[in-house]
Amino acid sequence: MPVPAGAQSNKSLSRIAPAAFLVAVVVLASLAAAAATHSAIDLIGDFALPRDSYDGMAHESRALAFVLVLVIAIAGVLRFLWSALDGSHASATAFRALAQPVLALPVWRFAATVMVLALIALMAMESMDALLDGVRIDDFADVLGGSIPLGSGVTLAISACIGAAVSQLLRALAAAHEAIIEIVCAILIGARHPGGSPRGIRTALSLESFAAPISILSTRAGKRAPPLLFV
Numbered sequence: 001m002p003v004p005a006g007a008q009s010n011k012s013l014s015r016i017a018p019a020a021f022l023v024a025v026v027v028l029a030s031l032a033a034a035a036a037t038h039s040a041i042d043l044i045g046d047f048a049l050p051r052d053s054y055d056g057m058a059h060e061s062r063a064l065a066f067v068l069v070l071v072i073a074i075a076g077v078l079r080f081l082w083s084a085l086d087g088s089h090a091s092a093t094a095f096r097a098l099a100q101p102v103l104a105l106p107v108w109r110f111a112a113t114v115m116v117l118a119l120i121a122l123m124a125m126e127s128m129d130a131l132l133d134g135v136r137i138d139d140f141a142d143v144l145g146g147s148i149p150l151g152s153g154v155t156l157a158i159s160a161c162i163g164a165a166v167s168q169l170l171r172a173l174a175a176a177h178e179a180i181i182e183i184v185c186a187i188l189i190g191a192r193h194p195g196g197s198p199r200g201i202r203t204a205l206s207l208e209s210f211a212a213p214i215s216i217l218s219t220r221a222g223k224r225a226p227p228l229l230f231v
Contacts, residue, residue, distance in 0.1 A: 022101035026110070028069055029166040030117035033159035035065035037122055041145040041154050053146040054126070057133040061125035095177045099170055107167045114163030119155050 038054075039062060045052035096103070102110065126143040130136070137143060144151025173180070 018098055018101045021098050025102055026113055028072055029114045029163055030121055031065050032069045033114055033118035033162040034121035034125060035062050037118060037155045037158045038062045038125060040158060041151055045145045049146050051146050053142040057129055057135050059129050061128045096174050099174050102170050103174055107164050110167040111160050111163030115156050115159040118159035122155055
């Protein structure tokens with residue numbers, strides 16, 4: 001029996017989604033680490049270095065990185081909250097399957113990946129800033145703030161902390177996903193349905209329940225629906 005095209009598409013997406021999620025999380029964590037490192041090196045270099053190569057130029061790449069990470073993070077949080085209101089997507093199993101590649105990586109390996117990518121992103125950001133400002137880069141140390149030991153040390157330290165924090169955060173979310181959904185349901189819509197359990201509220205507001213057929217007689221204003229035997 002041939003498999004419907006829609007089913008094949010959904011199956012392909014379910015296979016690609018976990019890998020795409022892993023890539024997205026690693027890239028965002030690395031970008032956040034690079035932006036934070038860039039700011040830290042710029043600040044430390046003012047006091048610790050005789051010549052701070054980050055001074056005297058605008059840093060549009062840093063602001064762009066912060067905005068990009070913030071926007072995507074907010075979008076992820078909103079999607080997570082929406083899953084709490086949509087019973088068809090609120091399964092803890094589905095979330096764990098999506099995050100499984102991240103959860104399968106040891107924390108140290110995830111953090112090490114973020115460290116390497118953050119260092120590369122930092123150098124790319126400074127190179128772009130220098131190019132946009134017409135500033136010449138004389139040597140490799142310039143892209144690290146003027147000091148290779150300082151720039152690389154700060155980068156590795158901050159990116160290791162951010163990488164470990166992101167990995168642990170996702171593990172905590174996966175472990176408490178179902179409980180978080182119940183809490184969100186209770187907070188957002190519990191007041192509108194007094195006496196109802198968060199699980200019942202979530203099911204009632206799922207996309208399937210919105211699409212479920214409703215008896216015309218039961219919707220007549222000011223009247224009760226007739227007994228089920230007569231509907």
